[in-house]
Amino acid sequence: MTAIVFVSVYNPFRMLLPKLPVDIGNLVVSGTKITMETPHMSGYTPDQRPYEVWAKTATQDLTDPDHLELKTVRAKVLMEDRTTTITMDARTGFFDSKTQLLDLRKDIFLQSSTGYEARLSQAMVDIGKSIVTSEEHVDVKLLNGTLVADRLRITGGGELVRFEGNVVLNLDNLGSPDEEPSPPARAPEPAGKTRSVSPKSANSK
Numbered sequence: 001m002t003a004i005v006f007v008s009v010y011n012p013f014r015m016l017l018p019k020l021p022v023d024i025g026n027l028v029v030s031g032t033k034i035t036m037e038t039p040h041m042s043g044y045t046p047d048q049r050p051y052e053v054w055a056k057t058a059t060q061d062l063t064d065p066d067h068l069e070l071k072t073v074r075a076k077v078l079m080e081d082r083t084t085t086i087t088m089d090a091r092t093g094f095f096d097s098k099t100q101l102l103d104l105r106k107d108i109f110l111q112s113s114t115g116y117e118a119r120l121s122q123a124m125v126d127i128g129k130s131i132v133t134s135e136e137h138v139d140v141k142l143l144n145g146t147l148v149a150d151r152l153r154i155t156g157g158g159e160l161v162r163f164e165g166n167v168v169l170n171l172d173n174l175g176s177p178d179e180e181p182s183p184p185a186r187a188p189e190p191a192g193k194t195r196s197v198s199p200k201s202a203n204s205k
Contacts, residue, residue, distance in 0.1 A: 032061055032062045032063055033059055033060065033061050033062070034059070034060055034062065035057055035058070035059045036057065036058045036059075036060070037056075037057055038054075038055075038056065038057075039054070039055055039057075039058040040052065040053075040054050041053040041054075041095075043100075043127075045077070045127060045128055045130060046128055047080070049077065049078040049079070049080070049082070049130070050077075050078055051075065051076065051077040051078070051127050052075070052076045052077075053070075053073065053074070053075045053076075053095065053102065054073070054074045054075075055070040055071060055072060055073045055074070055093070056071050056072035057070070057071045057072075058070050058071075058095075059071075066096060066097050066098045067094065067095070067096055067097075068094070068095040068097070069092075069093075069094055070092065070093040070094065070095060071091070071092055072091065073088075073089065073090045073091075073092065073093035073102075073104060074087065074088070074089050075087070075088045075093075075102055075104070075125060075127075076088075077125075077127065077130070079112075079130070080130065080156065080159065083113075084112055084113050084114055085112070085113045086110065086111070086112050086113075086132075087110070087111050087112075088104060088108060088109070088110050088111075088123065088125065088132075089107075089108065089109045090104035090105060090106060090107065090108045090109075090123070091105070091106035091107045092104075092105050092106050093105065099126075099128075100126065100127040100128040101124065101125070101126055101127070102124070102125040102127060103123075103124050103125075104120075104122070104123045104124075104125065105121070105122050106121065107121075108120040108121065108122070108123050108134075110123070110132075114143075115143050116140070116141065116142060116143070117140070117141040118138060118139065118140045118141070118152070119138075119139045119140075120134045120136065120137075120138050120139075120152065121136045121137065122134055122135065122136045123152075130155075130156070131153070131154065131155050132152070132153070132154040133151075133152065133153045133154075134151060134152040134153075135151055136150075136151075137149075137150060138150070138151070138152040138163065140152075140163075142171075144171055144172050144173055145169065145170045145171040145172050146169075146170050147163065147167065147168065147169045147170070148166070148167070148168050149163035149164060149165055149166065149167045149168075150164060150165025150166050150167075151163070151164040151165050152164075
């Protein structure tokens with residue numbers, strides 16, 4: 001009962017709410033930690049692009065109100081072109097409301113609305129600066145192939161993607177093997193001359 005009164009009167013999320021709107025479900029209190037069920041957080045980047053963060057649960061320590069530990073996370077942000085969106089799913093995550101940093105870990109799946117996909121084991125998302133970095137192995141599915149690398153860095157709101165360390169790129173459909181190469185163009189015949197065609201095929205050497 002004391003814990004319920006404390007949560008009602010001294011809402012531990014009051015410092016977080018002015019910076020990041022939060023919709024919460026049930027609350028579970030255990031010691032100095034409070035667990036929110038199905039929280040939904042939303043906000044805007046400095047250039048007014050909307051972003052959202054969902055989670056199955058979010059745990060906050062009363063002694064550290066600026067940090068959230070998230071389970072089964074999904075983050076969505078609009079890119080600078082205002083038409084492309086990036087969605088990131090992860091098993092766990094840690095969100096810092098002061099710095100707007102989202103640290104995602106375990107079974108990360110990144111997908112863009114344009115069709116690109118990536119699988120990572122760790123990623124740091126700077127929501128304010130629209131930067132995504134990963135210092136661990138990356139598997140990327142392109143529209144026409146695949147790419148693997150040791151590190152990944154996305155900057156410029158998605159305009160620049162940089163891969164580093166043991167980068168291997170495989171491209172598909174570079175040309176159909178059934179297609180015959182086009183014959184080279186022949187020079188035009190001089191005016192006033194005719195050319196006879198022999199019925200016998202020439203033997204190439």
